[in-house]
Amino acid sequence: MSKAAIFTMKLEPELRAEFMAEAEASHRPASQILRELMREFVLRQRQAREYEEFLQGKVANARKQVRAGDYANADDVEARFAARRAQLLTKAGNADA
Helix, strand or coil: CCCCCCCCCCCCHHHHHHHHHHHHHCCCCHHHHHHHHHHHHHHHHHHHHHHHHHHHHHHHHHHHHHHHCCCCCHHHHHHHHHHHHHHHHHHHHHHHC
16 A cells, blocks of 8 residues: 555644654554554454444334334233243243253
8 A cells, every 4th residue: 555645733742742652662653553543443444334334224223113013012022922931931941840
């Protein structure tokens, strides 16, 4: 990858001094560390955006299902899981025998 762009930024002298000291202590050029931080930032932002899009899609799909009446009410869900619990308890009782 070509390193032709120059990036200029303003920051507090204390932060620059601390950063440069840590870069030197890690035996790495400051520019390398900044590139890594930028790549990590870009990756985190993309992941956050993709996750937000995923969630928005899930919510939109759920809303569509509710509008279409394609959902289980609380009583139906409780009845299904009560039946599952009963099955598991029966199975667990047979396993002890």
